[in-house]
Amino acid sequence: xxxxxxxxxxxxxxxxxxxxxxxxxxxxxxxxxxxxxxxxxxxxxxxxxxxxxxxxxxxxxxxxxxxxxxxxxxxxxxxxxxxxxxxxxxxxxxxxxxxxxxxxxxxxxxxxxxxxxxxxxxxxxxxxxxxxxxxxxxxxxxxxxxxxxxxxxxxxxxxxxxxxxxxxxxxxxxxxxxxxxxxxxxxxxxxxxxxxxxxxxxxxxxxxxxxxxxxxxxxxxxxxxxxxxxxxxxxxxxxxxxxxxxxxxxxxxxxxxxxxxxxxxxxxxxxxxxxxxxxxxxxxxxxxxxxxxxxxxxxxxxxx
Numbered sequence: 001x002x003x004x005x006x007x008x009x010x011x012x013x014x015x016x017x018x019x020x021x022x023x024x025x026x027x028x029x030x031x032x033x034x035x036x037x038x039x040x041x042x043x044x045x046x047x048x049x050x051x052x053x054x055x056x057x058x059x060x061x062x063x064x065x066x067x068x069x070x071x072x073x074x075x076x077x078x079x080x081x082x083x084x085x086x087x088x089x090x091x092x093x094x095x096x097x098x099x100x101x102x103x104x105x106x107x108x109x110x111x112x113x114x115x116x117x118x119x120x121x122x123x124x125x126x127x128x129x130x131x132x133x134x135x136x137x138x139x140x141x142x143x144x145x146x147x148x149x150x151x152x153x154x155x156x157x158x159x160x161x162x163x164x165x166x167x168x169x170x171x172x173x174x175x176x177x178x179x180x181x182x183x184x185x186x187x188x189x190x191x192x193x194x195x196x197x198x199x200x201x202x203x204x205x206x207x208x209x210x211x212x213x214x215x216x217x218x219x220x221x222x223x224x225x226x227x228x229x230x231x232x233x234x235x236x237x238x239x240x241x242x243x244x245x246x247x248x249x250x251x252x253x254x255x256x257x258x259x260x261x262x263x264x265x266x267x268x269x270x271x272x273x274x275x276x277x278x279x280x281x282x283x284x285x286x287x288x289x290x291x292x293x294x295x296x297x298x299x300x301x302x303x304x
Contacts, residue, residue: 031045032044032045032048033045035177035178036178039177039178039181040176040177040178041176041177044177046105046177046178046179046180047102047105047106047110049176049177049179049180050098050101050102050177050179053098053171054095054098054099054114054118056171057091057094057095057098058091058095058121061087061088061090061091062125064087065084065087065125068080068083068084068087078149078152081128081129081153082152082153082156083156084126084127084128084129085129085130085131085153085156085157085160086156086157086159086160087129087160088122088126088129088130088131088160089131089156089157089158089159089160089161089164089251089255090160090161090163090164090167091122091131092122092131092249092251092252093160093161093164093165093251093252093255093256094164094167094168095118096252096255096256097164097165097168097255097256098168099111099114099115099118100256101179101180101183102114103241104179105179108238108241109238111238111241112234112235112237112238115234115237116230116231116234119229119230119233119234120226120227120230123226123229123230124226131157131160131249131251131252132157132249132250132251132252133153133154133157133158133249133250133251133273133277134207134249134250134276134277134279134280134281135280136149136150136153136154137150137154137277137280137281138211138280138281138283138284141281141284142284157251158251158254160251161251161252161254161255162254162255164255165255168184169184169185172184173185187260187261188256188257188259188260188261189260189261189262190245190257190260190261190262190263191241191244191245191247191257192243192244192245192262192263192267192271193242193243193244194243194244196267196270196271198243199243199244199267199270199271199275200270200271200274200275200278201275202240202243202244202275203240203244203247203248203271203272203275203276203279204274204275204276204278204279204282205279206236206237206239206240206246206248206279207248207275207276207279207280207283208279208280208282208283208286209236209283210232210233210236210248211279211280211283211284211287212283212286212287212292213228213229213232213233214229214233215283215287216287216292216295216296216299217229219296220296220299222299233248236248244271245257247272247276248276248279249276250272250273250276250277253268253271253272253273253276254268254272254273257272
């Protein structure tokens with residue numbers, strides 16, 4: 001009986017070892033394992049860690065949103081909105097810091113895929129928060145918000161943008177994978193590869209187009225409208241990526257690129273604040289134009 005138990009135990013051990021070898025071989029074939037263990041924890045593909053960091057950020061932001069909603073319950077105080085904007089902005093900027101790592105190491109299309117999926121997630125989870133300073137400006141222009149409250153919201157978004165790197169720096173300083181080595185303390189450089197005036201035009205025009213398309217999809221209640229919106233905005237980012245960086249969001253650009261080598265403060269403000277905000281405001285008037293309204297009217301019957 002004892003010998004039988006020993007044999008069974010040995011067979012189980014061999015089976016486990018065999019299973020683990022097959023699993024490791026499969027993971028290596030898929031590109032998940034097989035990287036240098038001296039530079040990457042457990043020999044994991046660095047993109048796995050980047051993905052984990054992004055998911056961690058989404059998870060923490062979701063927890064914080066739930067805490068805010070529990071504290072305020074059904075009370076819709078203005079301070080609740082400020083907290084939600086602050087959280088959304090940190091979530092946006094922290095994820096985009098990691099997207100820079102992905103773009104630098106796996107290319108623009110890997111970046112685009114992650115951005116597309118994240119945009120869908122944010123659109124489904126942020127509710128009224130925008131994490132974008134030109135949104136309250138649009139509301140002021142449309143008359144649905146006063147200037148004072150708009151400034152408070154922009155302030156909360158800007159604060160979130162400015163503190164985000166401290167969170168990212170903690171993750172990057174762990175240097176779990178080779179793509180994060182020295183990133184926590186590395187000097188940044190501007191993404192603006194064109195003249196300032198052209199940068200203003202690119203950020204402004206692209207923001208305008210994104211906002212017009214988003215408004216059209218929202219007005220027509222298009223099926224899968226959030227997916228079309230995310231796809232269009234992602235493609236606009238890809239198109240502008242090698243020229244201005246394709247930020248289309250002043251808070252995001254400030255978090256990632258304010259003070260980086262290659263841009264002065266004035267140039268940064270002109271391209272990423274004035275350009276994007278002007279484009280957003282222009283989108284309001286374009287959306288109300290007769291030919292845009294005609295497009296919406298022609299789409300509604302087909303979609304409904």
